[in-house]
Amino acid sequence: MTAVATRPPRSSPRKRRKPRSRQGRETLLLMLPALVPVLLFSVGPLLYGIGLAFTNARFGRNRVTEFVGLENFVDLFADSAFWSSFRIGLIWAVSVTGLQFLLSLGLALLLNQNLRFRGVARVLAVVPWAMPPVVIGLMWRLVYHPDAGILNSMLGTDIDWLQNFSLALPAIIVVGIWSGMPQTTVVLLAGLQNVPKELYEAVEVDGAGTWRRFWNITLPQLRPVIVAITSLDFIWNINQFGLVYVLTQGGPGGQTRLPMLFAYEEAFRNGFYGYAASLGVAIVIVVLAVLGVYLWRQMREAS
Amino acid sequence: MKQLLKYVALLAYVFFLAFPLVWLLSTALKTPQEMAGLHPTWIPERPTLDNFAAAFGEQDLVGAAARSMVVAIASAVLTVVVALPAAYAMARYRGAVSRVATGWVLVSQVFPFILIIIPLFMVLRNLDLVNTLPGLIIVHVTFTLPFALWMLQGYVRAVPRELEEAASVDGAGRIRSIVSVVAPLLAPGVVATLLFSFISSWNEFLFALVVLKDPDVMTLPLTLVRFTGPEGVSRLGPLAAASLMATIPSLIFFAIIQRRLRSGLMAGAVKG
Numbered sequence: 001m002t003a004v005a006t007r008p009p010r011s012s013p014r015k016r017r018k019p020r021s022r023q024g025r026e027t028l029l030l031m032l033p034a035l036v037p038v039l040l041f042s043v044g045p046l047l048y049g050i051g052l053a054f055t056n057a058r059f060g061r062n063r064v065t066e067f068v069g070l071e072n073f074v075d076l077f078a079d080s081a082f083w084s085s086f087r088i089g090l091i092w093a094v095s096v097t098g099l100q101f102l103l104s105l106g107l108a109l110l111l112n113q114n115l116r117f118r119g120v121a122r123v124l125a126v127v128p129w130a131m132p133p134v135v136i137g138l139m140w141r142l143v144y145h146p147d148a149g150i151l152n153s154m155l156g157t158d159i160d161w162l163q164n165f166s167l168a169l170p171a172i173i174v175v176g177i178w179s180g181m182p183q184t185t186v187v188l189l190a191g192l193q194n195v196p197k198e199l200y201e202a203v204e205v206d207g208a209g210t211w212r213r214f215w216n217i218t219l220p221q222l223r224p225v226i227v228a229i230t231s232l233d234f235i236w237n238i239n240q241f242g243l244v245y246v247l248t249q250g251g252p253g254g255q256t257r258l259p260m261l262f263a264y265e266e267a268f269r270n271g272f273y274g275y276a277a278s279l280g281v282a283i284v285i286v287v288l289a290v291l292g293v294y295l296w297r298q299m300r301e302a303s
Numbered sequence: 304m305k306q307l308l309k310y311v312a313l314l315a316y317v318f319f320l321a322f323p324l325v326w327l328l329s330t331a332l333k334t335p336q337e338m339a340g341l342h343p344t345w346i347p348e349r350p351t352l353d354n355f356a357a358a359f360g361e362q363d364l365v366g367a368a369a370r371s372m373v374v375a376i377a378s379a380v381l382t383v384v385v386a387l388p389a390a391y392a393m394a395r396y397r398g399a400v401s402r403v404a405t406g407w408v409l410v411s412q413v414f415p416f417i418l419i420i421i422p423l424f425m426v427l428r429n430l431d432l433v434n435t436l437p438g439l440i441i442v443h444v445t446f447t448l449p450f451a452l453w454m455l456q457g458y459v460r461a462v463p464r465e466l467e468e469a470a471s472v473d474g475a476g477r478i479r480s481i482v483s484v485v486a487p488l489l490a491p492g493v494v495a496t497l498l499f500s501f502i503s504s505w506n507e508f509l510f511a512l513v514v515l516k517d518p519d520v521m522t523l524p525l526t527l528v529r530f531t532g533p534e535g536v537s538r539l540g541p542l543a544a545a546s547l548m549a550t551i552p553s554l555i556f557f558a559i560i561q562r563r564l565r566s567g568l569m570a571g572a573v574k575g
Contacts, residue, residue, distance in 0.1 A: 027392045027400050034389035034448065038407065041445040045422035046414060052421060107316050110309060121313055124320050130557040132506040134524040135546040138531065139327045148539055150326045153343040178323065232412070239415045242508035246528055263417040268513060273421050280418035287413055 053278035059271030072278035082279065084254060085262040088169065089283075092258055093237040096176035101230050103177065104184035109218075111185070112192045129182035137246030140175045163252045172247050172256050179243060180236070184229055191225035192218070231291045238287060259283055331355070331543035338539055354540035355548070363518060364545055367526035371505055374436055374522055375552075378443035379500035382451045383493060385444065390455030391481075395464070404452065411449040419445075420513050427514065439514045439522070443504040450503075451496050458492025459485075498556045505552055523549050 028035075053072055057065040076082050107125060111118050128136065143151050144161040152158055161171045199217050208216070219226075241260040244250070250257035250265070257265075259279065267276035325345065330338070332350040358364055393401040423442060424433065432438030462485055470480035508524045515521050518529070527549060530542045 023396055024398060024400070027396045027398055030388040030392035031400055031404065032388075033385045034404075034452065037385060037441070037445055038448060041423060041426070041441055042411070042419065042448070043407070045419045045426060048422040048425075049418035103316075106312065110313050110316070113309070115309060115313060117313065117317075121317050124317060126557065127324065128320065130553040131550050132508075132524055132553060134506070134508050134527055135549055138527060138542060138546050139323050141531065142330050142539060142543060143323050143326055145539070148330070148338050148343055150322070150329075150343050150345070178319070181320070235413055241416070242524075245508070245512075246531075260415060260417055263415070264509075264513075267417065267421050268424075273425075276417060277421055280415045280421075283415050284413065284418070291413075 049277050050281060052274050053281040055274045057274040057277075059273065065274075068274070072275050073282070075275065076278055076282060081254070082262065085257050085259050086282075088255070088257060089238055089259040091169065092173060092176065092240070092256075093234055095173050096180065096237045097230055097233045099173070100177045100180050100184055100233060101226070104181050104188055107181070107185045108188035108192055111189055125185050126182050128179050129186075131179075133179065133242045134246050136175065136179045137243050140178075141247060144171060162248050165252055165255055168248055168252055168255045172244055175243065175247060176237065176240070180233060184233060187225060187229045188222065191222045195221040227294060231294050234290065235287055238283060327543050327546060330539055331547055333540055335540060354544035357541040358545040358548065361541070361545075363521075363526055363529075364523075366519070367521055367523045368549075370436060370520065371523040374439055374443065375501045375504040377436075377440045378447060378504040379497045381440065381444045382447045382500040383455075383497050386448060386451045386455050386496070387493070390452050391459050391485075393452065393456040394459035408449045408453045416446075416509055420510060424513055433514060434516050434520055436520060439511055442510045442514055443507060446507070446510065447500040447503045451500050454496045454499060455489075455492060458489055458496075461492075462488045498559065502553050502556050 054067060054069060055065050056068045056071070057063075107121075111122055111125065131139075141162065143149050146152065146158070146160040146163075149161075151161065159167065162168050164171075195218060199221070200213060203213060203217065239260055240258055241264065244256055244258050245261060245264075248256045250261040260283075263276040263279045266272045266279065329345055329347060331354050332347045332352070334347075334349060334351055334353065337344070337348055389404065393404050420442075423445075427433050427438045427441070430438075432441065466484050466488075467480050470484045471477065506524065507522075508528075511522045511525050515525060518526075521529070527542070527545060530538060530545065
């Protein structure tokens with residue numbers, strides 16, 4: 001879900017300040033109920049998980065877990081299955097994020113205008129958001145079904161979409177776009193509605209056309225929203241699991257095995273905990289390399 | 304002309320968004336004979352509710368829905384109970400602790416779940432909580448907590464500090480002023496957060512997949528996926544019916560929260 005930082009209005013300094021230590025104690029006390037589960041079940045495991053990436057941890061009680069340094073990463077880089085999954089993950093994340101953005105922007109621009117039926121379209125545009133990801137996956141399996149599916153019937157084809165070597169990835173990309181469009185559209189629509197009307201009126205006097213208005217006002221004004229939502233979409237997409245697990249389980253022949261599916265298989269089917277963890281770390285590094293600057297700015301603004 | 308083009312585009316979008324849903328509904332209403340027919344039809348020739356009955360008839364589906372309900376309610380309540388004081392502290396006191404908490408909320412969005420789920424699985428195994436609903440509830444609370452914290456502290460911020468101060472000037476104690484002044488104003492925010500946490504847990508798949516192994520403890524998403532075995536076309540109808548029913552809680556949630564979602568939360572969240 002979205003957690004784009006919002007800058008809170010600076011509150012006026014309080015008149016009667018409590019002694020610092022007491023305030024600190026009070027804060028800590030209030031935070032304690034949340035802090036304990038977060039430390040025990042979230043921060044702790046996360047740090048432990050990062051640590052595991054440097055060990056040979058495996059499933060099984062009698063195995064000794066040893067520190068192996070960068071061995072997992074060396075293996076990872078030599079593993080053609082990893083590179084294949086990494087490549088598929090990038091194709092998936094970039095095309096879903098990019099196409100979803102373009103389509104959502106188009107839809108948001110349309111919904112922002114005075115068109116008939118836009119109420120219906122707005123409601124419809126939100127519906128996929130309300131559906132459990134598993135149901136979305138199952139629903140699209142019904143659409144893609146080789147015999148009973150509607151897609152073959154509409155196109156007059158006879159294709160097993162999700163089992164076809166070259167079509168499976170494009171097929172799941174379409175589902176990814178479908179399931180993510182509502183959120184992106186709503187965010188962009190909210191952004192559009194925050195563009196001051198006066199800006200348009202000002203250029204209207206100069207006789208600027210639709211395109212000039214779009215390029216010179218709408219896009220620059222939307223920029224922060226666009227950066228935020230595409231970054232988050234990219235992170236969610238590269239970490240996607242459930243939707244694709246339900247659709248193809250990574251098949252056919254690994255053609256849709258996204259990095260998280262690869263990691264899941266390594267950890268919970270093959271029992272290579274350490275190896276799977278190193279894959280998680282590798283993905284974090286990629287995400288941070290792509291989005292580091294943006295995230296850093298958000299962190300600073302939020303605090 | 305230009306207007307026409309816009310309507311064509313809008314129509315194309317509506318079609319893209321709607322056709323899978325229409326197909327799901329259509330499949331849910333079909334007889335097995337019609338489904339096995341050569342040419343799939345949009346509108347069922349003899350619409351039937353048999354598939355819904357069949358889905359209900361499957362003992363494990365009803366059981367799975369009940370378990371999902373228990374897990375989702377428990378997770379939502381626990382999340383809010385744990386998050387509320389912390390959110391209050393985050394919103395009211397600026398200090399190192401709240402800064403770290405804010406940082407954590409953001410960081411938690413970036414890390415792939417796989418990095419948390421492997422060690423968490425090991426922890427749960429040591430506590431003998433694998434394959435149990437309490438184990439899954441713990442996991443769900445941890446994973447909804449960051450965003451719930453974020454939502455709640457936003458709602459606390461929206462309550463003017465002056466109200467609290469006024470109450471304490473009137474002689475109310477600190478606790479008293481929080482309970483009688485802040486709490487009522489926070490109620491809608493708490494409800495929204497409860498609903499959000501409920502839906503997150505209701506929809507969640509990966510953690511449930513890792514934590515729950517036995518069919519008789521599985522939640523609804525897991526059980527739905529089990530429907531897709533090699534049984535073929537005959538099971539598609541009940542599967543569609545069950546999928547539709549699994550969506551109902553989320554639809555209710557969105558019907559309630561929709562307006563706030565569009566204007567408040569999202570708009571505020573991206574003003575940057």
